[in-house]
Amino acid sequence: MATLGFIEYGDASPEVRAVFDDIMRTRNTDWINNFWKAIAHDPATLRRTWESIREIMAPGALDPLTKEMIYLAVSVTNQCGYCIASHTAAARKAGMTDAMFQELMAVVGMANETNRLVTGYQVEIDERFKTK
Amino acid sequence: MATLGFIEYGDASPEVRAVFDDIMRTRNTDWINNFWKAIAHDPATLRRTWESIREIMAPGALDPLTKEMIYLAVSVTNQCGYCIASHTAAARKAGMTDAMFQELMAVVGMANETNRLVTGYQVEIDERFKTK
Amino acid sequence: MATLGFIEYGDASPEVRAVFDDIMRTRNTDWINNFWKAIAHDPATLRRTWESIREIMAPGALDPLTKEMIYLAVSVTNQCGYCIASHTAAARKAGMTDAMFQELMAVVGMANETNRLVTGYQVEIDERFKTK
């Protein structure tokens, strides 16, 4: 179903395999998901996307679980089916419990609601919220 | 600029004032922001929205700071100017540092990118991501 | 601020003036709003857009007020500031009261919320909702 199909590990060029290996090493897995196999047709995009993800999702001021939950919140807001499936799995792997999932969904739903209420009522930004 | 204008505390009915008081008590503030003053023209919506927010944003499996950052992530994804301003302030009040803010934005940006890459490439969901 | 500026009635070509005249006649007004003046730089787009609007927004199985409220609901969902301002005015002109406006906003907010809840929970469509 993927537009260009998948590049499987066994058929991958050295350049693509290097990225696949780094994904598996970093994530401590032994398989490559469909997203990476699909964009692997464009090795530059595969490399650039993986390097960005690896840097952005690493532990920092925010821990990996928080980052995965933010990723899931965006994916739900954007109605991206693949992303919701894969990032729900990733967040669970990072430690998201069912209770966390439920609270996350409640916040995402409510934010999508009030985002529209405030804009629909054409509310101007409070002076004290404005930065210099 | 707000479509129906604002209901100021001094002009509010007892029903609206009760909600304003609860907002200030719960948030430990002495003022009401423009959003609440705008939707206060519809007391049912004001009450329902506040009670939902109060329940959803309370500490639980996720702490209030994480919840505020999720709220901000959704608001940025939806391009809601008022929400970004007010929830950036709320997240900071809950403990978000500049470093956390920057990492949050990086995740939001990346998620909005890969949400489109995977859908643009028409990637089917991996079997192992599907729930029963 | 408009990218190509505005075509004012006095400066308009006969082709553009014909559309401006039809807008004012159909809407029973004596002025042309900024949207029409901006896209008038592309007479084909001006004509095509006006003719579509005139046909779509005419009374039919749905009355003009209902149609304007739907237009406003979409504009709020899409966070389009100009559209919210102009269609709030149009809906009011067509008969929308403050009470109708408030109920409309409540529905729009709630729909944006449950749209995300159902997708976030990856809920499959009930068999009985599926058409043949």
Add this chain to the structure above:
Amino acid sequence: MATLGFIEYGDASPEVRAVFDDIMRTRNTDWINNFWKAIAHDPATLRRTWESIREIMAPGALDPLTKEMIYLAVSVTNQCGYCIASHTAAARKAGMTDAMFQELMAVVGMANETNRLVTGYQVEIDERFKTK
């Protein structure tokens, strides 16, 4: 396929059953759809969502059919597959004919088009559309 699966009526706690009963009573149906069964894993979200829907969708300044059509308009704009299926059914149940449906879709399509035209041309809001 739902992330947490469904809570069926027979397996529901008294708290969840009370909400299920109220849904069926209010809607005059004898079954619970997948959306409610999915979010029932979070009884607080189930209760809060149902109570909001019940209040918001009740007859008021806008009748239930108009409200359902607005809900459908938002769901289409947001590309929510489940919501389009379930709210098309709900709107039909409330009295939406095929002719109404077709006109609704035409308005939703056109609004999504002009929302982008006006923003793409960077059109400033007319002074007379601005509220005080």
Add this chain to the structure above:
Amino acid sequence: MATLGFIEYGDASPEVRAVFDDIMRTRNTDWINNFWKAIAHDPATLRRTWESIREIMAPGALDPLTKEMIYLAVSVTNQCGYCIASHTAAARKAGMTDAMFQELMAVVGMANETNRLVTGYQVEIDERFKTK
């Protein structure tokens, strides 16, 4: 699965057939896709939509391939599954190679990312970008 089902060529009224014939003539094909067959239940919408598409997608200052790629870029941004499938096919027919497709997707992904970064950081528009 389509809400109203399809109008097949053989069952079409003269009015609908005239549009179907024009589609096939203009596109040099011998078949009508599901989208047209679905909206054909509303002949006015079918006619208006086809005439708009025919005018908008014709060669002009932009060539048809560029226009199809823009159409695909929007469809990916909006997460429209049908549109991505049909416009990928249309763009390929107009001359889009795999390399073009990959570069298109990379731009769409990046644009969706920076759109959120700039709004999340609440960046004001540079004076030199503002039109008169």
Add this chain to the structure above:
Amino acid sequence: MATLGFIEYGDASPEVRAVFDDIMRTRNTDWINNFWKAIAHDPATLRRTWESIREIMAPGALDPLTKEMIYLAVSVTNQCGYCIASHTAAARKAGMTDAMFQELMAVVGMANETNRLVTGYQVEIDERFKTK
């Protein structure tokens, strides 16, 4: 107004200045726009974003003008005010004439319309559009 303010060239660290210099060299300009100055507070995000943009927007199977117009199309779809202003300027610099701009807007508007029509009518994807 930017959440963290701007890092001006004169105040920039060597790491940030290196990116600023590369932007100006690559784009043949003598100034840095507000977007780069805002995200420069996060040097990793500045570097990663610039390197991605530089790679993605370089001439390839698609020329830079086509890429800028796609970027603008996405920005309009997402209603991003800053992006529309800056990418309209960038596209013009790359050679976009007013006629091209107008045709681009017409395509973006129409795509946003039909994206909703097809999903609203719940149209299933034609078999011949599906890839293997």
